[in-house]
Amino acid sequence: MKIAIYWYRNDLRLIDNPAFSLAAKSCDFLLPVYVHDKKLDATNQWNFLRVGEHRRAFLNESLQDLRLQLINLGSNLLELAGDTRVVLEKFRREHGIEQIFCEKIEAPEELDVIQDLIDLGFDVKSIWQSSMLDPQALPFNCNELPNVFTQFRQQIEKQRLRFTAPIESTGPIPPIPNLQNSNDLKFNFVSKNFGKLFEGGEDAANEHMRQYFDRRLVDSYKETRNRLMGIDNSSKFSPWLAHGCISAKSIAMRLCDYEKQYCANDGTYWLWFELLWRDYFRFLHIKYGNRLYQSKGLSQEVANLFDEKSFLQWTTGTTGVRLVDAGMRELLKTGFLSNRMRQIVASFWIYEMNGNWQAGAAWFESQLIDYDVYSNQGNWLYIAGKGTDPRGGRAFNLTKQANEHDPDGVYQNMWLND
Numbered sequence: 385m386k387i388a389i390y391w392y393r394n395d396l397r398l399i400d401n402p403a404f405s406l407a408a409k410s411c412d413f414l415l416p417v418y419v420h421d422k423k424l425d426a427t428n429q430w431n432f433l434r435v436g437e438h439r440r441a442f443l444n445e446s447l448q449d450l451r452l453q454l455i456n457l458g459s460n461l462l463e464l465a466g467d468t469r470v471v472l473e474k475f476r477r478e479h480g481i482e483q484i485f486c487e488k489i490e491a492p493e494e495l496d497v498i499q500d501l502i503d504l505g506f507d508v509k510s511i512w513q514s515s516m517l518d519p520q521a522l523p524f525n526c527n528e529l530p531n532v533f534t535q536f537r538q539q540i541e542k543q544r545l546r547f548t549a550p551i552e553s554t555g556p557i558p559p560i561p562n563l564q565n566s567n568d569l570k571f572n573f574v575s576k577n578f579g580k581l582f583e584g585g586e587d588a589a590n591e592h593m594r595q596y597f598d599r600r601l602v603d604s605y606k607e608t609r610n611r612l613m614g615i616d617n618s619s620k621f622s623p624w625l626a627h628g629c630i631s632a633k634s635i636a637m638r639l640c641d642y643e644k645q646y647c648a649n650d651g652t653y654w655l656w657f658e659l660l661w662r663d664y665f666r667f668l669h670i671k672y673g674n675r676l677y678q679s680k681g682l683s684q685e686v687a688n689l690f691d692e693k694s695f696l697q698w699t700t701g702t703t704g705v706r707l708v709d710a711g712m713r714e715l716l717k718t719g720f721l722s723n724r725m726r727q728i729v730a731s732f733w734i735y736e737m738n739g740n741w742q743a744g745a746a747w748f749e750s751q752l753i754d755y756d757v758y759s760n761q762g763n764w765l766y767i768a769g770k771g772t773d774p775r776g777g778r779a780f781n782l783t784k785q786a787n788e789h790d791p792d793g794v795y796q797n798m799w800l801n802d
């Protein structure tokens with residue numbers, strides 16, 4: 385009798401989840417588990433919570449949705465809390481389950497947990513599944529990934545690669561095992577709703593995708609993606625992608641179908657182009673690993689020193705610079721920020737306030753509803769000039785940005801008068 389745990393990480397979905405499908409095919413009993421790791425409830429070295437309230441709410445909704453789906457299919461979702469290694473080890477001792485299936489996350493902290501579980505004696509099968517293109521589909525080994533995004537993209541386009549097809553369906557899900565003391569196990573965490581911009585969960589993700597393409601918003605993506613406000617302007621797929629409520633492959637396939645139906649245009653190309661950036665930062669992690677997490681990144685220079693007072697001004701939106709303050713207040717209030725505003729506030733922190741880029745990245749980790757370890761680290765490295773970009777860092781000219789993107793001050797007034 386084969387019994388296994390499916391450990392959900394950033395892949396809170398049933399559709400196109402190869403790791404979960406493999407688990408379902410490989411055992412007689414399967415226990416889907418999510419662990420609320422205690423280190424994410426703690427404060428970081430800069431003294432703030434690693435997961436803020438917006439992301440927490442979105443996560444809880446996504447888990448709620450996943451649980452309901454699993455229950456409808458005769459399974460369930462067990463939520464555990466504590467140190468992942470400790471709670472899973474306790475579980476192994478008490479219930480004798482040794483096999484764990486999960487998605488592979490190529491970031492240092494996430495890889496360490498897997499290694500620790502293996503060292504504890506678990507048989508762990510972790511499967512890569514978060515990119516639009518599978519690493520094996522690339523025309524080069526990830527260790528030879530071009531350091532310049534344009535070169536990477538050109539090689540992908542030369543091979544006419546668009547995306548790796550999502551898997552067809554998960555098939556039947558094995559029942560959960562009958563565990564001793566199962567009454568002690570919590571199958572239900574209470575979700576808190578903080579009044580949000582986005583609704584978590586696979587159902588909401590698919591509905592969002594349906595509406596986005598049905599309303600043909602993608603046609604104007606190229607012209608509108610850089611706007612500072614407006615729910616319809618960029619795709620807003622990121623919160624669901626970050627929690628894995630939908631896969632990048634599913635979005636790319638829908639995009640391809642859309643092109644077949646209506647014809648490709650600048651909007652459809654640019655949406656694919658941005659999803660390719662997302663992949664690029666993933667593959668960069670496979671290539672460089674821990675080096676991306678050092679203070680100097682891939683450069684020769686370490687980060688600026690951390691200054692608590694200026695950090696407080698930046699995070700609370702009280703620097704006195706209107707555009708930056710508006711952005712930081714929006715982030716605090718909603719957990720979301722347009723790509724352009726992310727670039728502006730990050731650049732301001734690093735180059736005008738001489739801020740420490742790692743503290744900035746940690747603040748985004750805490751606040752962003754769509755925090756994604758690869759995209760966040762990759763973008764901060766890029767702006768700080770500590771990644772692979774040969775042009776060095778990205779210092780934005782604030783006056784130029786305000787004139788171009790908020791000439792009448794509508795965005796600034798909205799958040800500063802709030």
Ligand code: FAD
Pocket residue numbers: 609618619620621622623625626655658659660661662663665721722723724726727730748752754755756757759760761763764767
């Ligand atoms: P769209 O413009 O509609 O793009 C479609 C999708 O492409 C996005 O959902 C996202 O998955 C991907 N994408 C777009 N731009 C980028 C990019 N520059 N890098 C990687 N992927 C991209 N994105 C995150 O998902 N999580 C993060 O933690 C994150 N941190 C960032 C930190 C900084 C300093 C900066 C400058 C950017 C960061 N981004 C991050 C990238 C980008 O800002 C967001 O993906 C985007 O704003 C999300 O809105 P959207 O879904 O409407 O994007």
